[in-house]
Amino acid sequence: MNLTKKSFINGQWITTTGETFASHNPVTNQAIEQFNSASVDDGKEAVLGAKLSFNAFKNLSGLERASLLEQIAVEIEALGDDLLNTANDETGLGLVRLTGERGRTCNQIRAFATMLKEGSWVRATIDTADANRTPPKPDLRRMLRPIGPVLVFPASNFPLAFGVLGGDTASALAAGNPVVIKAHPAHPATSELCMLAAERALIKCGIASNTIAMVQGSSLELAQSLVVNEAIQAIGFTGSLQAGRSIMDLAATRATPIPVYAEMGSTNPVFITPDALTKRGSDIANGLAASIAMGTGQFCTSPGVIVTLKNAQFEHQLTDAINSANQGYLLHPSIATGLKKSVSSLVNNDNVEVLAGTTLAEDSLKTPNSLIATSANAFLADDSLHEEAFGPISLLVNCQNEAELIAVADAIHGNLTATIHCQDEDALAQPLAQSLENHVGRLIVNGYPTGVEVCASQQHSGPYPACSSPATTSVGSDAISRFTRFIAYQDMPQALLPVELRDDNTLQVLRQVNNHVQNAAL
Amino acid sequence: MNLTKKSFINGQWITTTGETFASHNPVTNQAIEQFNSASVDDGKEAVLGAKLSFNAFKNLSGLERASLLEQIAVEIEALGDDLLNTANDETGLGLVRLTGERGRTCNQIRAFATMLKEGSWVRATIDTADANRTPPKPDLRRMLRPIGPVLVFPASNFPLAFGVLGGDTASALAAGNPVVIKAHPAHPATSELCMLAAERALIKCGIASNTIAMVQGSSLELAQSLVVNEAIQAIGFTGSLQAGRSIMDLAATRATPIPVYAEMGSTNPVFITPDALTKRGSDIANGLAASIAMGTGQFCTSPGVIVTLKNAQFEHQLTDAINSANQGYLLHPSIATGLKKSVSSLVNNDNVEVLAGTTLAEDSLKTPNSLIATSANAFLADDSLHEEAFGPISLLVNCQNEAELIAVADAIHGNLTATIHCQDEDALAQPLAQSLENHVGRLIVNGYPTGVEVCASQQHSGPYPACSSPATTSVGSDAISRFTRFIAYQDMPQALLPVELRDDNTLQVLRQVNNHVQNAAL
Numbered sequence A, B: 001m002n003l004t005k006k007s008f009i010n011g012q013w014i015t016t017t018g019e020t021f022a023s024h025n026p027v028t029n030q031a032i033e034q035f036n037s038a039s040v041d042d043g044k045e046a047v048l049g050a051k052l053s054f055n056a057f058k059n060l061s062g063l064e065r066a067s068l069l070e071q072i073a074v075e076i077e078a079l080g081d082d083l084l085n086t087a088n089d090e091t092g093l094g095l096v097r098l099t100g101e102r103g104r105t106c107n108q109i110r111a112f113a114t115m116l117k118e119g120s121w122v123r124a125t126i127d128t129a130d131a132n133r134t135p136p137k138p139d140l141r142r143m144l145r146p147i148g149p150v151l152v153f154p155a156s157n158f159p160l161a162f163g164v165l166g167g168d169t170a171s172a173l174a175a176g177n178p179v180v181i182k183a184h185p186a187h188p189a190t191s192e193l194c195m196l197a198a199e200r201a202l203i204k205c206g207i208a209s210n211t212i213a214m215v216q217g218s219s220l221e222l223a224q225s226l227v228v229n230e231a232i233q234a235i236g237f238t239g240s241l242q243a244g245r246s247i248m249d250l251a252a253t254r255a256t257p258i259p260v261y262a263e264m265g266s267t268n269p270v271f272i273t274p275d276a277l278t279k280r281g282s283d284i285a286n287g288l289a290a291s292i293a294m295g296t297g298q299f300c301t302s303p304g305v306i307v308t309l310k311n312a313q314f315e316h317q318l319t320d321a322i323n324s325a326n327q328g329y330l331l332h333p334s335i336a337t338g339l340k341k342s343v344s345s346l347v348n349n350d351n352v353e354v355l356a357g358t359t360l361a362e363d364s365l366k367t368p369n370s371l372i373a374t375s376a377n378a379f380l381a382d383d384s385l386h387e388e389a390f391g392p393i394s395l396l397v398n399c400q401n402e403a404e405l406i407a408v409a410d411a412i413h414g415n416l417t418a419t420i421h422c423q424d425e426d427a428l429a430q431p432l433a434q435s436l437e438n439h440v441g442r443l444i445v446n447g448y449p450t451g452v453e454v455c456a457s458q459q460h461s462g463p464y465p466a467c468s469s470p471a472t473t474s475v476g477s478d479a480i481s482r483f484t485r486f487i488a489y490q491d492m493p494q495a496l497l498p499v500e501l502r503d504d505n506t507l508q509v510l511r512q513v514n515n516h517v518q519n520a521a522l
Helices: A040-058 A062-078 A080-091 A095-118 A167-175 A188-204 A220-227 A241-252 A274-297 A312-324 A333-347 A376-381 A402-411 A429-436 A477-483 B040-058 B062-078 B080-091 B095-118 B167-175 B188-204 B220-227 B241-252 B274-297 B312-324 B333-347 B376-381 B402-411 B429-436 B477-483
Strands: A007-009 A012-014 A020-025 A030-036 A125-127 A140-146 A150-153 A179-182 A212-215 A234-238 A260-263 A270-272 A305-309 A353-356 A370-375 A393-399 A415-421 A440-445 A484-490 A511-513 A516-518 B007-009 B012-014 B020-025 B030-036 B125-127 B140-146 B150-153 B179-182 B212-215 B234-238 B260-263 B270-272 B305-309 B353-356 B370-375 B393-399 B415-421 B440-445 B484-490 B511-513 B516-518
Touching: A007 A040, A020 A080, A020 A188, A030 A188, A040 A140, A040 A179, A040 A212, A040 A220, A062 A080, A062 A095, A062 A167, A062 A188, A080 A095, A080 A188, A095 A167, A095 A477, A150 A167, A150 A220, A167 A179, A167 A234, A167 A477, A179 A220, A188 A212, A220 A241, A234 A241, A234 A477, A241 A260, A241 B241, A270 A274, A270 A402, A274 A305, A274 A312, A274 A393, A274 A415, A305 A402, A312 A353, A312 A370, A312 A393, A333 A370, A333 A393, A370 A376, A376 A393, A376 A402, A393 A402, A402 A429, A415 A429, A429 A440, A477 A484, B007 B040, B020 B080, B020 B188, B030 B188, B040 B140, B040 B179, B040 B212, B040 B220, B062 B080, B062 B095, B062 B167, B062 B188, B080 B095, B080 B188, B095 B167, B095 B477, B150 B167, B150 B220, B167 B179, B167 B234, B167 B477, B179 B220, B188 B212, B220 B241, B234 B241, B234 B477, B241 B260, B270 B274, B270 B402, B274 B305, B274 B312, B274 B393, B274 B415, B305 B402, B312 B353, B312 B370, B312 B393, B333 B370, B333 B393, B370 B376, B376 B393, B376 B402, B393 B402, B402 B429, B415 B429, B429 B440, B477 B484
Parallel strands: A125 A511, A150 A179, A150 A234, A179 A212, A234 A260, A270 A305, A270 A415, A305 A393, A370 A393, A415 A440, A440 B484, A484 B440, B125 B511, B150 B179, B150 B234, B179 B212, B234 B260, B270 B305, B270 B415, B305 B393, B370 B393, B415 B440
Antiparallel strands: A007 A012, A007 A212, A020 A030, A125 A140, A140 A484, A353 A370, A511 A516, B007 B012, B007 B212, B020 B030, B125 B140, B140 B484, B353 B370, B511 B516
């Protein structure tokens, strides 16, 4: 397979700087090959191309945008084993996982296409005129519309599902926006293959090639120049709290501030009531160990905190299960560096006891699964124990009594998820749920936080520091809303209105007309 | 009428500082009376009270919150002429306008109550479980939920409709959030009367009095301390770009950044095609003059820019109409200072010609209506000509040809509204609409931007600098969404779910169940 090792900018594969960066194989822990870094000027050119494509792209019908998305999914699949093997070389995630992830990636792209074909997602609302009212009531019609070029920073931990053609790109395109993707430097070959698939789809659909751009490079300067580019209208990001907050802070300094949709750190605490511990402690220990080790702990929803009443038997069960769980590879040396820093801070904390793992290899990215323990009092007093350690590690918070369990629930920071393990008629379930929902985007009962269903009811978000924008979601069909804004049209002639707002409603979309939901023509 | 001249904090009328500030009568241009300023500690206490009230308030049913809102409207009306006379003393807006504004204020509060009673606004979505799928599909249910204490900065230009019990407070309460209001120092007596109405409603409904707090004062330190209070979860603001941006910037520095919904500066450009100018120039001139002078130009949607082909007859008609329009009073000396600064910058601009008004009195807040003119070239080259001048003044941008008209449309900054005056089959209507919708929240055809209908289809927002959050609206029923976030519940027992998500759907709310919209039980 021949790669250009360049960036796709304004419809062309180009490079200008002469600077390069290396891809890396986590299993061998060796560099693979060099890729060209785009310059700051290349980035400007990519954004300019996206800006110029906007007025044509926003006016494509939903059916035309759906065809583009479906063709993108076809082109991803047409990459065949090349894509899976390349992604495996760059991530070490294994072909089984990556095959599943490719399926999810194409499914979520096709799910947006299905939404576009159906059409009701634009939330059309119509209030008709009343000339006899004093003052006369105008005709007002409102729907979601695209916003302009969107900048996407893909994640390292999902090279496909949150990669170049992952959820952020798919939802931004679905909404009608050009997209500039700053590819993650941890998997540049995978990124180039995905961009090639997108280029082929654009050409086959007759859509301008500058509608999607992909910029390769590892420099902070390049990333920052894209964030402050005034033509960018919104940013999607998945990654660390440190990187996400720096993007939020930089975007806030722009002459024209824009929304940043950053999905960042989360410890996904799991609370186990005394009743559940007694009845199902062993099962829960095994379930937790599998969830912690899954994907080498590199999931946004990995359970990083477990809260229960102190119980020696459960500690032993959980420790055994974690010691028995499969060991995998961290994605990249920078993730190993981050995890070592987190582990070092934890094991050097006087109030923390090591139960399993924590000794990371110096010359390999293969990583033990770790379990450490602390007391509720220590957890409540020490903010550093609330921070995410990204990798296969979890902190067991031992409470003395039920009041401490509730106090810990009240004190958790913003998270993507919280989980309650409880029994039927469990008196602790209700107070735990009442407290935990204030801090999370998704509340799970008797399950595990890993495994994020892609559907309309999914909410993959949560209060800061989990996310920058707790009201929105980055997974599920409502992810499209992030890259839209409502526009109202007052007394607009039919011919000038978007089709979803015209009297004849040829698409038969559901609309709220004079406060009643219907799909009829007016 | 006896006023406490204090702040309502944690359910009590209190003051601690001894510092005071004066209310002001715009018609006499004299101070009226002194009010006590709350201290920074008072502000903290108000937020703490609101925080403590949250868990009880969020669990009230929609019917219970609707009763509170309806009682608030009743208590506002029960204030009778005292409220109207007090607001007139503090704003000079006149009893006719203020009577209308009181009606609008109570209508919008009752409209939220109606939404709560109907219940579908929570956008409930349900995806049911499928145990036979591999992996098993969980049961996921998602809806909008309240977020916690909301800080509201009311506007000076709508002492009732965007005052202490205006749209921001009403929508935040409707969503289930406690509210802390930093009353506008331009109308403290009006604010106290509104807070008294709210207190009476809370007591009659048996809801904790710390659910709503009102903090009086004019110090920057007090306002800033509220913005950075970590218990505040979102901020609503209506006012100047300078003040709004400073709140955005300060909120972005918080340990936990929060959304700021700021409605700020807008020039609401009105474009007139050559055809419309020929056929209806005189009518449009009269309509524009009335819109510019309305409320002494102190509307967010006042038409501050008029764009057309240069036409001497229209200039004369518009100048005459503006000279003939009623003159009113500016709301406050600080608004007069701001307008004088804007006018001075404009009349000293070499590329601007004065057609009417611009000479503001030194000792009175009664203000002439003003019209100035410039060329399209000057407008395109000079960002200062795009800035809002808050008051009864408009800038006529004279174009040489249709290409310049389109170029000006492409160049306008973010605005709440843009308006197109055109004729049937007007070839310019489509390109103008395509360009202008990229910059505004509401696009109007053959009307005037003042007059903001309160309904589901209203979008009172727009790209920065008009608003901080162009995707949301501060007027209309969707204003409630700003103070919510989605929460998903996974495999949650029926008894722990909010009623809107339970199988039996006793409220019969519209829900999307497995991708189909219905109001049936499961």
